[in-house]
Amino acid sequence: MKPYVELKYITKRFPGVLALDAVNFNVMPGEIHALLGENGAGKTVLTNILSGRYDLNEGEIFIQGERIDPSKWSARAALDRGIGMVYQDFMLVEEHTVLENIALADLSIPFIPDFDQIRKTIADFGTKYQLDVDPDAKIWQLSVSEKQRVEIIKALMHGSKILIMDEPTAVLTPQEADELFKIVKKLAKEGTSIIFISHKLPEVFEICDRITVLRKGEYIGTVNVADTNEKDLAKMMVGREVFLQTEKAKYKPGLPVLVLKNISALSDRRIKALNNLSLTVHESEIFGIAGVSGNGQKELAEVITGLRPITNGNIHVNGNDITENTPRKAIKEGIGHIPDDRIGMGVVPDLGMPKSMVLKNYKESRFSFKGIFLKKAEITNYTKKLIKKFNIKTSGMSSPVKLLSGGNLQKVILAREISEEPCMMVAVHPTQGLDIGATEFVRDTLEKQRVDGAAILLISEDLEELMAVSDRIGVIYEGEIMDIMLTKDTTIEDLGLKMTGGSHVAA
Amino acid sequence: MWRLKIEKRLSYNKWLDYFVPVASMVLALIAGSFVFLINGANPFEAYKEMFVGAFGDGYAWSETLVQATPLLFTGLAISLTLRTLLWNIGAEGQFFMGAMAATWAAQYFSQQPPWILIPLLMLSAMVAGGLWGLPPAILKTKLKVNEILTTLLLNYVAIFFVNYLLYGPWKDPMYPGFPQTPRYPDAAILTQYFNTRLHTGILIGLVVAVILYILYKKTGWGYKIQVIGQSRKTAKYAGIRVNRNIIRVLVISGAIAGLGGMLQISGLQHKLRLxxxxxxxxxxGIIVAFLANGNPLAVILVALFMGALIVGGDSLQITMGFGKGVVHMFEGMVLFFILAGESLKRYKLRWVKHG
Incomplete structure (x- = not known):
C-alpha cells in the first residue's frame, strides 16, 4: 500500500533555532499514526508544515505519490488535498449555531447556502461515525467534547483524508475520551487517516497503529505499536529512563492550614460558580481537586488566592480569618499560587528573569531601600542563585521570559513561589503542556514542599497525576465538592464517574 | 513571480531601535522632496533652509528649544501613561488648566517675591492639571469608562472654560477689545536667557525627564507601573493595587502637562491670550511619547526634533514663501514615515518566490 502523505527530510529553521532536522514522516490511508515527543520536539511545527501553515526550508512533500512544489504549498492547498486540522483551541463562532459554523467551513459555499443539504450531511456523519451533535444548538451551549465533534465534522466537510488532532484528549474526561476513540477508530476504518499528537502513552497504545517519535527536532524513529512498549517509547522520547512515579513520603497530615467553610462565589459571567463548598487542607498534605474543566476549579483557586471575592461562607488560613480576601492578604498569609495561565498571569511576558523573580517580594529590605529604590545587584544575585538551584535554561538572564520554553517558564514561577516558603500552595494545572522531564521536576518539587510541611491544593485535569501525587482527592462538580476520598481508596474510573456527576446516578 | 511577505520578527534586535527611525527619516526626506518639487522648489534648498532655520545659529537653536519645551512636558506626561498602557489624550486640556491656574495664582499672590511666587505658580498648575486627570481616572477604575474618550472630551471643557474667562471675568480692562488677561507681575515671570525667548522652562523639563527616568529604572514604583502596563492580570496576581496606581499615574501625568502649561505662560507668553x-x-505630545517609546530621555530628543520641524517649517514659510499647507504637508509626511517605520521593529518584509 502507498502512503497517502509522505514527508521526506523536512528541515525547518527559525532564527537561531533548528526546529526540524531532516525529519521523515508518512501516513498510510486509514491509519492512526501517533506523533510523540516532548515539548519543543517539533510535533506542532511538523503538522504546521503538513497543513501548509509554515514554509519549509528543505525537504519534500508527496501526496498520493505526487511530488508537491513547496512554493505552491499553502494552508488552502493543504485543505484542497484533503489535509484537515482539528484544533485544540476550537475555532468556532460561539454565538452561532452548529449548522452555521459547519456551513462556514465549506470553502465553496454559495452566497445563499443550502442549509437543508448541510443539515443532511451532518446527520449522515452522525450515523456513519457516531458524530452526534444537534445542528441547531448554539456553540456556547455545547460541552467541550461536542465542540470537538463539530470541529471534526468541519474537517470532514472539506473531504479531508487526513485529520490532524493536536492533543485532542487534553480537555476531555476519560469517558469522553473513550467516545472520541470510538469515533476515531470508525473514521480510520472508513479510510480516513488520523495523525494523533499526544503526551499520554496509554491512549497512544490503545488506539494507534504506528508511532513516530521526535526529539528536539530530530527524527528518532517510527515503530509499530505491536512491537514496542511504554518504557521503550518513553526512553525514545526523553533519551533516558524516566521515573514518573514520584517517591512519596508517608502520609502524616498535620494541623489544618486552609479551612474553607460553605463558600459560594460567582463566575465572570455572574453565574454561581462555587456553591456552598467546604474543604480543609492540612500541613504535609497534597489535596487534589478532580473535575471536568469549568466546574469551578478556576474560581476555587481565585477565591483562595484573593483574586475573586466570595458571596458567602468564610476562609481561614492558620486560624486567621481572610474571608475578606485580597491578593495582598493572601500573599501576606503565605499562600503561594502557581496559576494555570503561566504567561498571562504567572509572569510579565516582556520582563527579564530578575524582574520576574521578585514580582511579589521586591519591597523586602533585601531587594530595595525602604521599598523605594531597587537594589539591582542583590536582585541579580538572587536570580542567579534561583536559576542555578532550579536548573533553569535560558539564553540570557535579561531576555524576556516569554521566550522560555514551557517547562523553564514554569520553573521560574515555581522558583519564585517556593522561595517565599509558603505555608499553603495553590497549584493549578502545574504540569499541563509540560514535557516528561519538566513534569517530573514539578511533581518532585511539590512533593518536597509537602515533606517540608506545606499544605498543597493541586487542581489538575490529569487524573493519573492526581492519583500519583495527592494524598486525598476531592471531586468538584458544578461548584460543589461531591466526594472526598483518600487516594489509596479510589480509582481513575471511579473519579471519572464522579466528575460527571455520576455519583448522583449511582446513589 | 515574487511576492512581498510580512513576517513577525521572532527575536528582538536592539540595533533596529536606532536603525529604523534613521532610515524612516531618510525615506521621509526623499518622499517629502516631491512636495517641494510639485511646488516648484529645489528640495535640497528647502531642506537647507529648514535646517538653517532650526539649527543655523544661536537664535535658531533658541527658537527650536523654545518650541521643544512645551512638547517636552506633554511628551513626558504621556510617556508615563504609555508605560502603564493608558492613553492620556487629555494633555492638551491639562496644559490649559495648568496655564489657567498659574494665571490665577499670579494675580492672587501678586505681592509675593519671585522665590515664593514661582513655586506657587508651579504648584497650582500641577494641582489643576492633576485634578483634570482625576475624573477620567476615577471613571476608568470605578466604572471602566475608556480613558481615551474622557480625557479627550475634557480637553474641550478646559479650552472653552479658559476662553470664557478670557472673554469674560479675566479680560484685561485696559484692552477691552482683546480676549486676554493683563500681563503677569514681574515676580511671576521666568528668566529669559541670551536675549532670546529661551526660558527656564527647558531646564525644569530636563529635570522632570531625569526624575522620571530614575523613577522608571530604579524604583519599586517604576517597576510596579511597568508590571501594570504589561499585564494587568499579573499585577493583580502579584498583589499590586492596580486601580490605585492607575489613578496615581493619570493624576501625575496631568500634573506634568499642567506644569508645562504654566511654564509656557510664565516663561514665554506672560499673559493668557486667546x-x-x-x-x-x-x-x-502623543506622537512625541510614542516615538520615544515611553523612554523619558528619548522624549527629550524627540521633542527637540519636533521643535526643529516646527521652527524649520516656519522659516520655510518666510524664506521660500510657501503657504502653511505645504509645510504642514511635509511635516505630516515625516511623521507618517516614522510611525510606519515603527511597525518594522516588530515585523519584517521578505521577498518570497511564488508560483
Missing part, C-alpha cells in the same frame, strides 16, 4: 496658550502641544 490662541496664545497651546499650539496643539497636548496632541503632538
Amino acid at each position: 490662541g496664545g496658550i497651546s499650539n496643539n502641544y497636548g496632541y503632538t
Whole structure:
C-alpha cells in the first residue's frame, strides 16, 4: 500500500533555532499514526508544515505519490488535498449555531447556502461515525467534547483524508475520551487517516497503529505499536529512563492550614460558580481537586488566592480569618499560587528573569531601600542563585521570559513561589503542556514542599497525576465538592464517574 | 513571480531601535522632496533652509528649544501613561488648566517675591492639571469608562472654560477689545536667557525627564507601573493595587502637562491670550511619547526634533514663501514615515518566490 502523505527530510529553521532536522514522516490511508515527543520536539511545527501553515526550508512533500512544489504549498492547498486540522483551541463562532459554523467551513459555499443539504450531511456523519451533535444548538451551549465533534465534522466537510488532532484528549474526561476513540477508530476504518499528537502513552497504545517519535527536532524513529512498549517509547522520547512515579513520603497530615467553610462565589459571567463548598487542607498534605474543566476549579483557586471575592461562607488560613480576601492578604498569609495561565498571569511576558523573580517580594529590605529604590545587584544575585538551584535554561538572564520554553517558564514561577516558603500552595494545572522531564521536576518539587510541611491544593485535569501525587482527592462538580476520598481508596474510573456527576446516578 | 511577505520578527534586535527611525527619516526626506518639487522648489534648498532655520545659529537653536519645551512636558506626561498602557489624550486640556491656574495664582499672590511666587505658580498648575486627570481616572477604575474618550472630551471643557474667562471675568480692562488677561507681575515671570525667548522652562523639563527616568529604572514604583502596563492580570496576581496606581499615574501625568502649561505662560507668553496658550502641544505630545517609546530621555530628543520641524517649517514659510499647507504637508509626511517605520521593529518584509 502507498502512503497517502509522505514527508521526506523536512528541515525547518527559525532564527537561531533548528526546529526540524531532516525529519521523515508518512501516513498510510486509514491509519492512526501517533506523533510523540516532548515539548519543543517539533510535533506542532511538523503538522504546521503538513497543513501548509509554515514554509519549509528543505525537504519534500508527496501526496498520493505526487511530488508537491513547496512554493505552491499553502494552508488552502493543504485543505484542497484533503489535509484537515482539528484544533485544540476550537475555532468556532460561539454565538452561532452548529449548522452555521459547519456551513462556514465549506470553502465553496454559495452566497445563499443550502442549509437543508448541510443539515443532511451532518446527520449522515452522525450515523456513519457516531458524530452526534444537534445542528441547531448554539456553540456556547455545547460541552467541550461536542465542540470537538463539530470541529471534526468541519474537517470532514472539506473531504479531508487526513485529520490532524493536536492533543485532542487534553480537555476531555476519560469517558469522553473513550467516545472520541470510538469515533476515531470508525473514521480510520472508513479510510480516513488520523495523525494523533499526544503526551499520554496509554491512549497512544490503545488506539494507534504506528508511532513516530521526535526529539528536539530530530527524527528518532517510527515503530509499530505491536512491537514496542511504554518504557521503550518513553526512553525514545526523553533519551533516558524516566521515573514518573514520584517517591512519596508517608502520609502524616498535620494541623489544618486552609479551612474553607460553605463558600459560594460567582463566575465572570455572574453565574454561581462555587456553591456552598467546604474543604480543609492540612500541613504535609497534597489535596487534589478532580473535575471536568469549568466546574469551578478556576474560581476555587481565585477565591483562595484573593483574586475573586466570595458571596458567602468564610476562609481561614492558620486560624486567621481572610474571608475578606485580597491578593495582598493572601500573599501576606503565605499562600503561594502557581496559576494555570503561566504567561498571562504567572509572569510579565516582556520582563527579564530578575524582574520576574521578585514580582511579589521586591519591597523586602533585601531587594530595595525602604521599598523605594531597587537594589539591582542583590536582585541579580538572587536570580542567579534561583536559576542555578532550579536548573533553569535560558539564553540570557535579561531576555524576556516569554521566550522560555514551557517547562523553564514554569520553573521560574515555581522558583519564585517556593522561595517565599509558603505555608499553603495553590497549584493549578502545574504540569499541563509540560514535557516528561519538566513534569517530573514539578511533581518532585511539590512533593518536597509537602515533606517540608506545606499544605498543597493541586487542581489538575490529569487524573493519573492526581492519583500519583495527592494524598486525598476531592471531586468538584458544578461548584460543589461531591466526594472526598483518600487516594489509596479510589480509582481513575471511579473519579471519572464522579466528575460527571455520576455519583448522583449511582446513589 | 515574487511576492512581498510580512513576517513577525521572532527575536528582538536592539540595533533596529536606532536603525529604523534613521532610515524612516531618510525615506521621509526623499518622499517629502516631491512636495517641494510639485511646488516648484529645489528640495535640497528647502531642506537647507529648514535646517538653517532650526539649527543655523544661536537664535535658531533658541527658537527650536523654545518650541521643544512645551512638547517636552506633554511628551513626558504621556510617556508615563504609555508605560502603564493608558492613553492620556487629555494633555492638551491639562496644559490649559495648568496655564489657567498659574494665571490665577499670579494675580492672587501678586505681592509675593519671585522665590515664593514661582513655586506657587508651579504648584497650582500641577494641582489643576492633576485634578483634570482625576475624573477620567476615577471613571476608568470605578466604572471602566475608556480613558481615551474622557480625557479627550475634557480637553474641550478646559479650552472653552479658559476662553470664557478670557472673554469674560479675566479680560484685561485696559484692552477691552482683546480676549486676554493683563500681563503677569514681574515676580511671576521666568528668566529669559541670551536675549532670546529661551526660558527656564527647558531646564525644569530636563529635570522632570531625569526624575522620571530614575523613577522608571530604579524604583519599586517604576517597576510596579511597568508590571501594570504589561499585564494587568499579573499585577493583580502579584498583589499590586492596580486601580490605585492607575489613578496615581493619570493624576501625575496631568500634573506634568499642567506644569508645562504654566511654564509656557510664565516663561514665554506672560499673559493668557486667546490662541496664545497651546499650539496643539497636548496632541503632538502623543506622537512625541510614542516615538520615544515611553523612554523619558528619548522624549527629550524627540521633542527637540519636533521643535526643529516646527521652527524649520516656519522659516520655510518666510524664506521660500510657501503657504502653511505645504509645510504642514511635509511635516505630516515625516511623521507618517516614522510611525510606519515603527511597525518594522516588530515585523519584517521578505521577498518570497511564488508560483
